[in-house]
Amino acid sequence: MEAIWQQLESHRVESANTPILSLFGDAERFASFSADSDDLLLDYSKTSLDSTALDLLLRLANHVDLDAKIKAMSDGDQINTTEGRAVLHTALRAQSDTPILVNGVDVLPEIRSIRHQMEIFAKGVRSGEIQSADGGRFTDVINIGIGGSDLGPAMATLALTPYHDGPRCHFVSNVDGAHIHDTLANLDPQRTLVIVASKTFTTIETMTNAETALVWLRAALGDNAADHLAAVSTAQDKTAALGIAPERVFGFEDWVGGRYSLWGPVGLPIMLAVGPENFTDFLRGADAMDTHFKSTPLRENLPVLLGLVGIWHNNICGYGSRAVLPYDQHLQRLPAYLQQLDMESNGKRVAQDGSALPRASGPVVWGEPGTNGQHAFYQLLHQGTKVVPAEFLIAAEAHESDLQHHHNLLKANCLAQSEALMRGRSHAEARDVAAKRGFEGAEQDRMAAHLSFPGDRPSITIAYPKLTPFHLGQIIALYEHRVFTEGAIWGINSFDQWGVELGKELAVALLPMVEGASAETKDGSTKGLLSKLAASPNQT
Numbered sequence: 001m002e003a004i005w006q007q008l009e010s011h012r013v014e015s016a017n018t019p020i021l022s023l024f025g026d027a028e029r030f031a032s033f034s035a036d037s038d039d040l041l042l043d044y045s046k047t048s049l050d051s052t053a054l055d056l057l058l059r060l061a062n063h064v065d066l067d068a069k070i071k072a073m074s075d076g077d078q079i080n081t082t083e084g085r086a087v088l089h090t091a092l093r094a095q096s097d098t099p100i101l102v103n104g105v106d107v108l109p110e111i112r113s114i115r116h117q118m119e120i121f122a123k124g125v126r127s128g129e130i131q132s133a134d135g136g137r138f139t140d141v142i143n144i145g146i147g148g149s150d151l152g153p154a155m156a157t158l159a160l161t162p163y164h165d166g167p168r169c170h171f172v173s174n175v176d177g178a179h180i181h182d183t184l185a186n187l188d189p190q191r192t193l194v195i196v197a198s199k200t201f202t203t204i205e206t207m208t209n210a211e212t213a214l215v216w217l218r219a220a221l222g223d224n225a226a227d228h229l230a231a232v233s234t235a236q237d238k239t240a241a242l243g244i245a246p247e248r249v250f251g252f253e254d255w256v257g258g259r260y261s262l263w264g265p266v267g268l269p270i271m272l273a274v275g276p277e278n279f280t281d282f283l284r285g286a287d288a289m290d291t292h293f294k295s296t297p298l299r300e301n302l303p304v305l306l307g308l309v310g311i312w313h314n315n316i317c318g319y320g321s322r323a324v325l326p327y328d329q330h331l332q333r334l335p336a337y338l339q340q341l342d343m344e345s346n347g348k349r350v351a352q353d354g355s356a357l358p359r360a361s362g363p364v365v366w367g368e369p370g371t372n373g374q375h376a377f378y379q380l381l382h383q384g385t386k387v388v389p390a391e392f393l394i395a396a397e398a399h400e401s402d403l404q405h406h407h408n409l410l411k412a413n414c415l416a417q418s419e420a421l422m423r424g425r426s427h428a429e430a431r432d433v434a435a436k437r438g439f440e441g442a443e444q445d446r447m448a449a450h451l452s453f454p455g456d457r458p459s460i461t462i463a464y465p466k467l468t469p470f471h472l473g474q475i476i477a478l479y480e481h482r483v484f485t486e487g488a489i490w491g492i493n494s495f496d497q498w499g500v501e502l503g504k505e506l507a508v509a510l511l512p513m514v515e516g517a518s519a520e521t522k523d524g525s526t527k528g529l530l531s532k533l534a535a536s537p538n539q540t
């Protein structure tokens with residue numbers, strides 16, 4: 001395996017002087033360095049990958065036996081070795097009836113029966129058959145959850161805005177009281193359904209927000225507050241303590257990771273907003289990507305290619321971050337969602353066997369929708385000293401068909417950015433620009449330094465017909481499997497998250513100190529900050 005890494009590094013050195021733009025001397029470059037699955041296109045031709053690099057990267061994938069690893073995940077093997085769990089979010093969206101066994105038991109009947117329970121509930125709330133305590137309709141839903149119990153449903157509900165015909169959905173995650181306070185301030189408890197979503201039902205933020213919401217409901221509804229509650233959890237024994245009726249609890253199993261959970265009961269807000277049929281289409285899209293991932297040769301396999309491009313940029317080119325830039329306002333929360341998916345999965349420093357990793361693992365993922373980002377941080381993308389591979393997402397067709405001009409401008413901007421990143425502007429061209437702006441002589445040269453763009457900056461583009469539930473499902477599953485591919489090549493466990501524990505433990509120990517107990521055991525900075533942050537009795 002080391003030999004392949006070394007060959008990749010040598011190839012990078014040898015090809016360093018070949019600009020990306022020059023690779024288009026090959027008229028077939030776009031066709032050869034793009035791939036398609038069910039109308040979802042991945043264009044990775046505007047990167048420095050050539051066929052030698054791609055062949056070597058595919059050898060890496062074969063060396064770690066990626067095919068077998070994909071099969072192990074889909075078959076329900078315990079691939080999350082530090083938590084002793086299978087990883088079966090794919091089962092939540094499986095469309096076929098082929099049994100998927102965990103400890104010898106087919107999990108599909110249970111998954112489908114809970115989905116049926118969700119559908120009955122969602123239909124009831126949407127039609128008004130399931131009523132609020134005063135016999136009226138639920139017009140609003142608050143999902144209280146955090147991390148995977150928030151980001152997925154919040155991102156997807158927003159992404160499917162054009163399909164909303166159910167109650168309005170609100171998401172409260174932060175333990176900062178401002179979040180729940182500001183949300184409740186605009187809602188009527190008589191019309192509001194509260195879903196408490198937590199895989200473990202122990203997460204302090206969610207439990208605290210749930211208690212506050214309960215107080216708010218009880219103040220208006222008294223003992224009838226339970227009519228306005230539902231829960232989503234793997235810990236069904238804990239939900240009763242909040243007074244949630246068992247038939248309003250939607251369970252799932254520990255083989256669904258939090259950040260992979262929106263396909264099951266955690267997706268209840270999505271189903272309430274857009275209805276069970278659209279939710280099924282969303283699952284179908286993800287399942288189509290699963291089938292593609294399992295059965296397509298690696299060379300044409302979208303998640304594999306996306307993962308290999310990531311490895312090339314991160315490990316071989318040394319680019320430590322990637323920017324996710326959806327030219328799709330409805331995908332506004334995709335970068336935040338992908339931050340958890342990618343960085344919580346692959347932000348690891350040891351391999352499965354506990355040995356230190358010899359090279360970088362997951363990159364920093366960040367981003368904002370285009371065109372907004374163009375007027376903010378793209379300056380750095382084009383002329384900064386750091387190279388950040390960009391990932392553009394764009395639909396052929398918008399939902400707002402009466403605003404075609406907007407969508408044309410959006411597309412033109414998206415394509416202009418990837419072209420500008422690749423093409424750049426030479427010093428000579430920049431001098432011409434300076435001349436046109438009225439600069440002369442030495443001033444022309446000085447200005448040309450500022451007006452030139454180095455170019456040769458890589459990007460990929462993911463293009464889809466329209467942001468339908470199906471294509472949204474495909475896109476999310478594409479990213480999930482990209483994370484899987486990269487994690488498999490690094491040899492890490494992408495399905496645990498021990499790195500979030502220490503801060504939680506320290507917060508528990510710090511709470512009494514925030515409330516006035518002695519902080520003597522703490523370091524100077526923590527003591528100093530505790531003192532600065534102590535609430536002043538005469539605060540205005």
Ligand SMILES: O=P(O)(O)OC[C@H]1O[C@H](O)[C@H](O)[C@@H](O)[C@@H]1O
Nearest residue numbers: 147148149198199200203258500
């Ligand atoms: O769904 P919950 O059990 O409340 O967990 C919510 C979140 O909290 C944790 O800190 C994990 O880092 C996340 O992976 C998880 O999604």
